[in-house]
Amino acid sequence: MSTDTHVSNRWSSRYAYILAATGAAVGLGNIWKFPYIMGENGGGAFVFVYLICVLLIGIPVMMAEVVIGKRGRSTPANAVAHVATEAGHSSHWSIIGTMGVLAGFLILSFYIVIAGWAAAYVFYAGSGEFSSAAADPATNAEAIGTLFGNLVSSVPQLLVWTTLTMTAVIYVISKGVKGGLETAVTYLMPALLVLLVAIMTYSAVVGDFAAAFSFMFDIDFSKLTIEGVLVALGHAFFTLSLASGIMMVYGAYLPDGVSIAKTSIMIAIADTMVALIAGLAIYPIVFAHGLEPSAGPGLLFQSLPIAFGSMPMGDVVGTVFFVMIVFAAFTSAIALLEATAAYLEERQGMPRVKAAITAGIAIWICSLGTVFSLAGTEWAQINFGFMGSNIFDMLDYLTANILMPLGGLLISVFVGWIMKTEVIKEEFNLAQWQFTTVMVLLRWVAPLGILFVFANSVGLLDVIK
Ligand code: PFF
Numbered sequence: 001m002s003t004d005t006h007v008s009n010r011w012s013s014r015y016a017y018i019l020a021a022t023g024a025a026v027g028l029g030n031i032w033k034f035p036y037i038m039g040e041n042g043g044g045a046f047v048f049v050y051l052i053c054v055l056l057i058g059i060p061v062m063m064a065e066v067v068i069g070k071r072g073r074s075t076p077a078n079a080v081a082h083v084a085t086e087a088g089h090s091s092h093w094s095i096i097g098t099m100g101v102l103a104g105f106l107i108l109s110f111y112i113v114i115a116g117w118a119a120a121y122v123f124y125a126g127s128g129e130f131s132s133a134a135a136d137p138a139t140n141a142e143a144i145g146t147l148f149g150n151l152v153s154s155v156p157q158l159l160v161w162t163t164l165t166m167t168a169v170i171y172v173i174s175k176g177v178k179g180g181l182e183t184a185v186t187y188l189m190p191a192l193l194v195l196l197v198a199i200m201t202y203s204a205v206v207g208d209f210a211a212a213f214s215f216m217f218d219i220d221f222s223k224l225t226i227e228g229v230l231v232a233l234g235h236a237f238f239t240l241s242l243a244s245g246i247m248m249v250y251g252a253y254l255p256d257g258v259s260i261a262k263t264s265i266m267i268a269i270a271d272t273m274v275a276l277i278a279g280l281a282i283y284p285i286v287f288a289h290g291l292e293p294s295a296g297p298g299l300l301f302q303s304l305p306i307a308f309g310s311m312p313m314g315d316v317v318g319t320v321f322f323v324m325i326v327f328a329a330f331t332s333a334i335a336l337l338e339a340t341a342a343y344l345e346e347r348q349g350m351p352r353v354k355a356a357i358t359a360g361i362a363i364w365i366c367s368l369g370t371v372f373s374l375a376g377t378e379w380a381q382i383n384f385g386f387m388g389s390n391i392f393d394m395l396d397y398l399t400a401n402i403l404m405p406l407g408g409l410l411i412s413v414f415v416g417w418i419m420k421t422e423v424i425k426e427e428f429n430l431a432q433w434q435f436t437t438v439m440v441l442l443r444w445v446a447p448l449g450i451l452f453v454f455a456n457s458v459g460l461l462d463v464i465k
Pocket of ligand 1: 024026027029104238241242246
């Protein structure tokens with residue numbers, strides 16, 4: 001195997017990079033998770049705190065990851081080791097990169113299952129399930145509940161949808177960075193935007209837009225809890241795809257001369273806009289139909305279809321809506337597989353196609369843990385007492401509450417304190433005041449903020465209290 005581990009892939013343009021990174025960022029987190037956690041945590045005040053988290057922590061950490069990837073020009077563990085040794089420090093810092101790739105691997109193992117639900121719902125909506133459930137208003141909610149319940153409790157159904165989605169993801173990644181990833185996002189991202197704006201417009205016309213708008217933007221801090229602040233910070237990480245290997249890998253493919261600061265800001269703005277537009281597409285329907293804004297994870301799959309069934313052109317709109325979710329989830333799933341596939345390609349010297357298939361199959365096998373958790377199979381019901389009650393909950397907890405915050409903390413400390421300042425300065429290429437601001441955020445604000453979340457999520461603050 002060659003000792004030169006540097007990747008030779010590059011995005012063909014700055015635009016391609018922005019599309020791919022925005023594709024990685026925009027996903028189920030924006031359209032499925034953000035609306036319901038906003039609903040559960042008090043609306044406007046939560047949105048406000050979330051925006052602050054993106055601005056003060058999310059963007060600097062994204063810049064830090066990209067700069068490591070770009071400077072190291074290799075997959076995360078090697079890139080971190082390269083940058084650390086360049087600054088005269090131990091190559092053991094590479095653990096940061098390894099943790100990221102591991103987090104990405106684990107996230108994809110459950111993300112792909114939920115992406116599969118969305119694919120199943122395209123089929124349900126398209127075959128008129130929502131409108132036939134709505135034929136009898138008295139049993140509409142119950143019929144939709146049964147539809148969802150049957151899907152998530154059926155191993156064969158979950159397996160079919162998960163496997164189909166995973167196969168498509170493997171196919172794209174096997175085609176490489178330019179031929180696969182870039183081509184996919186070039187079509188899917190503009191399509192996603194068009195569908196999203198179309199649905200928001202429809203929703204504004206037939207739904208209660210005013211109620212949705214005031215729910216999302218009237219800031220009432222009395223509705224915000226400390227838990228809400230922590231959820232907002234955790235979500236900023238998840239939605240921007242931080243600390244999961246991706247942004248380092250995408251940074252390694254960044255052509256020279258592209259501004260890391262400007263592109264990171266643009267990606268964060270695009271991601272946030274999509275989350276807000278998704279809220280403005282979903283909540284008018286929720287309010288117009290008297291549904292519960294704090295319905296939780298079922299908001300998208302159990303509440304909205306109740307409304308779709310009785311709305312004008314509801315089956316068509318429902319189909320388009322779930323197609324949009326599949327596109328969003330797909331562009332994140334390919335990013336997640338890229339991290340593991342690139343690792344196998346570089347570290348194990350595997351050819352691209354073999355790396356994509358091997359990584360995909362390994363993750364598919366892990367996804368069985370989530371499939372069987374949902375279906376209630378006994379071996380998947382693992383309970384350590386604090387990470388939920390099955391493998392799915394455990395993976396979610398482990399990635400969102402442990403690996404991501406810890407990874408983000410280490411990344412900001414690494415770039416803030418370990419990496420050579422001249423190197424960062426050269427790579428960021430910012431005016432002095434801008435550079436100083438980013439460094440203050442990376443050295444102090446991000447680590448302390450993350451430490452606060454982390455301590456809380458693993459229950460340390462409860463012990464102190
Ligand atoms: N950012 C994606 C979303 O919001 O759905 C989720 C995600 C993708 C997280 C890729 C992490 C990642 F590496």
